[in-house]
Amino acid sequence: MKGKIKIVYRIILIFTLFLAIFFLPRVAYDYSPAFFMITMMMTFIRILLILVLIIELTRFVNDYIIKRKLPNWVKNITSLIYILIVLFMVFEGVFMFVPRSHHAGIPLCSKIWFFKYWKPVNHYGFRDNEINPEKKKNIFVAGDSYTAGHGLKHIEERFSNVLNKDLSSYNSDIQVINLGKNGADTKEEYNVALQFMKDSGIKPGMLILQYFGNDIDRVAKTNGLQFFGFEAYADVPVYVKQVVQSSYFLNYLYWVFPHGDANSYIDFLKEAYNNEEVYDKHLEDLNLFIDFARTDSVPLLVLIFPFMQDIPFSEELYINKITKFLDQQQIDYIDVSSLVLDLPLSERVINNNDTHPGELVNRRVADAIEKYIRNKQLF
Numbered sequence: 016m017k018g019k020i021k022i023v024y025r026i027i028l029i030f031t032l033f034l035a036i037f038f039l040p041r042v043a044y045d046y047s048p049a050f051f052m053i054t055m056m057m058t059f060i061r062i063l064l065i066l067v068l069i070i071e072l073t074r075f076v077n078d079y080i081i082k083r084k085l086p087n088w089v090k091n092i093t094s095l096i097y098i099l100i101v102l103f104m105v106f107e108g109v110f111m112f113v114p115r116s117h118h119a120g121i122p123l124c125s126k127i128w129f130f131k132y133w134k135p136v137n138h139y140g141f142r143d144n145e146i147n148p149e150k151k152k153n154i155f156v157a158g159d160s161y162t163a164g165h166g167l168k169h170i171e172e173r174f175s176n177v178l179n180k181d182l183s184s185y186n187s188d189i190q191v192i193n194l195g196k197n198g199a200d201t202k203e204e205y206n207v208a209l210q211f212m213k214d215s216g217i218k219p220g221m222l223i224l225q226y227f228g229n230d231i232d233r234v235a236k237t238n239g240l241q242f243f244g245f246e247a248y249a250d251v252p253v254y255v256k257q258v259v260q261s262s263y264f265l266n267y268l269y270w271v272f273p274h275g276d277a278n279s280y281i282d283f284l285k286e287a288y289n290n291e292e293v294y295d296k297h298l299e300d301l302n303l304f305i306d307f308a309r310t311d312s313v314p315l316l317v318l319i320f321p322f323m324q325d326i327p328f329s330e331e332l333y334i335n336k337i338t339k340f341l342d343q344q345q346i347d348y349i350d351v352s353s354l355v356l357d358l359p360l361s362e363r364v365i366n367n368n369d370t371h372p373g374e375l376v377n378r379r380v381a382d383a384i385e386k387y388i389r390n391k392q393l394f
Contacts, residue, residue: 158225
């Protein structure tokens with residue numbers, strides 16, 4: 016009787032360890048020291064649980080299968096299952112440290128990517144080096160994740176940093192300040208720039224606004240259009256969804272391939288740009304930058320990024336509309352589409368699940384901006 020109770024206890028212990036590993040709360044990744052320590056602690060606990068599980072599983076198989084007088088086929092099948100489970104747990108431990116970016120930051124590997132690469136963060140909260148207040152010629156770059164460098168492992172690969180290096184090589188008083196914020200729309204980008212000027216006391220000698228097709232997002236939502244979120248894991252059966260969401264190994268394998276999770280968002284953007292009331296409200300946000308530039312006599316340049324995976328669609332959806340508006344307002348712009356048409360998709364984007372612009376695209380954008388500045392003799 017005691018033997019049976021012991022077996023049940025060991026089985027319950029192993030099962031509990033499994034549950035603890037796959038249902039351990041996942042920490043929301045932040046850039047603060049407190050979240051860094053919490054994440055490190057949770058990582059340590061999960062690795063420890065995996066090691067304990069492997070040890071307990073090994074002891075169980077050895078005590079109740081290998082040492083018992085059981086048919087060879089039972090031992091063989093049990094040994095195979097044991098090896099597969101141990102291999103799976105080893106992969107689980109390894110993939111806790113494998114980063115891979117994603118356009119919306121949904122996968123676990125994307126959270127690891129942020130934890131590993133989203134640095135440095137200066138004391139203004141931007142992913143950038145500390146700003147030198149002594150510089151006299153400051154170029155502000157306002158934008159969203161395309162400006163912040165989502166998917167780029169090092170800030171030196173971003174167009175703002177490449178531009179800063181190139182310009183400062185012949186004028187050491189020039190400084191390019193990156194004000195990119197993930198998920199920001201045009202109005203928020205404007206407010207971020209104003210808040211930075213207030214906090215730092217630095218005024219721009221030139222203003223670069225990076226534009227992308229999702230900048231109409233919040234205006235659309237506040238004016239009645241509905242988007243309920245990316246349809247992640249919609250093609251996964253309900254009974255395995257939690258495991259796929261919680262396992263670093265299975266989650267990574269799942270997200271290696273595109274799953275159309277952004278399709279509903281594309282439909283939402285189509286509706287937004289085709290809605291005259293929403294689009295007019297969006298143009299009011301763009302006019303905030305235009306009015307500021309004219310009032311303060313600050314040169315304004317707009318960078319228009321397409322959906323890298325579908326440039327013709329981008330032109331039809333929003334680029335043609337935005338360029339027409341900017342032409343009417345006599346605002347200079349660079350259509351990034353023309354800079355990347357000759358590149359294969361693999362060189363335009365970060366990976367097949369992250370369509371943010373890759374390093375080569377950023378290099379070409381920086382070159383185009385520098386050429387513009389030289390032609391205009393702005394500095």
